Amino acid sequence: MARADEYIELFGSIQATHPTDRELVTRWAAGVQGRILDLGCGPGQWTQLLHAQGCDVYGVDPVAAFVEHARGHFPDVSYAHGTAQHLDEPAGALGGVLAWYSLIHLPPTEFDDVLTEVARCVRPGGGLLLGFFEGPTNEPFDHAIVTAHWWPIAELSARVTRAGFTVTETQTRTDPGRRPHGAVVAVRGPHINHDQTAPHRDQMAPDPSPAHDTGR
Numbered sequence: 001m002a003r004a005d006e007y008i009e010l011f012g013s014i015q016a017t018h019p020t021d022r023e024l025v026t027r028w029a030a031g032v033q034g035r036i037l038d039l040g041c042g043p044g045q046w047t048q049l050l051h052a053q054g055c056d057v058y059g060v061d062p063v064a065a066f067v068e069h070a071r072g073h074f075p076d077v078s079y080a081h082g083t084a085q086h087l088d089e090p091a092g093a094l095g096g097v098l099a100w101y102s103l104i105h106l107p108p109t110e111f112d113d114v115l116t117e118v119a120r121c122v123r124p125g126g127g128l129l130l131g132f133f134e135g136p137t138n139e140p141f142d143h144a145i146v147t148a149h150w151w152p153i154a155e156l157s158a159r160v161t162r163a164g165f166t167v168t169e170t171q172t173r174t175d176p177g178r179r180p181h182g183a184v185v186a187v188r189g190p191h192i193n194h195d196q197t198a199p200h201r202d203q204m205a206p207d208p209s210p211a212h213d214t215g216r
């Protein structure tokens with residue numbers, strides 16, 4: 001990636017992330033049992049955050065500059081080269097996968113196969129957390145680094161469900177001057193909410209407003 005250094009400069013520290021996202025990621029990770037893969041970890045800041053939280057976590061990214069940066073800055077954390085298309089894990093080996101703004105770069109035609117590969121590696125009851133640019137239609141745009149794709153939250157949730165997960169929570173928000181943000185939290189396999197009086201936030205509902213929260 002030609003502009004990896006620029007990305008690292010702008011977004012490579014955990015302080016550059018939104019507090020709401022840190023709350024979501026750390027809360028999600030606290031509920032994961034087993035090893036977490038930070039898929040498309042980029043500079044490695046989220047991997048480090050989860051490591052500091054006490055999680056068994058490692059990062060994978062296809063871009064050498066990111067992996068080298070992550071290893072250099074967070075030497076206590078494990079990082080490897082790799083892609084979402086081919087995860088080097090046995091079936092059911094992972095407790096959870098964090099894919100924060102990484103699957104946005106996949107062509108939509110590859111998206112379902114990648115979700116299936118992720119699902120293969122996550123144990124039943126394990127977790128998935130996706131961060132992405134939320135938009136009304138699934139189409140590409142010229143992201144500063146490399147082409148990315150908007151995802152409507154309902155369509156992304158449907159694809160996650162088809163891959164073998166149950167969506168338990170969604171979030172959207174828009175900050176001034178930022179693209180709309182979305183997040184999808186899901187559990188591998190059928191999920192039963194035993195507490196019928198306290199359903200998960202935004203559970204499974206298509207978001208009526210694309211800009212009702214605060215933003216990335």
Ligand SMILES: C[S@@+](CC[C@H](N)C(=O)[O-])C[C@H]1O[C@@H](n2cnc3c(N)ncnc32)[C@H](O)[C@@H]1O
Nearest residue numbers: 039040041042061062063083084100101102105
């Ligand atoms: C916008 S950056 C996000 C990085 C990091 N997760 C963060 O939140 O800062 C997108 C990342 O996805 C990675 N990526 C792109 N294609 C990928 C693929 N096929 N498999 C895994 N990661 C990929 C890029 O190398 C890059 O690190």
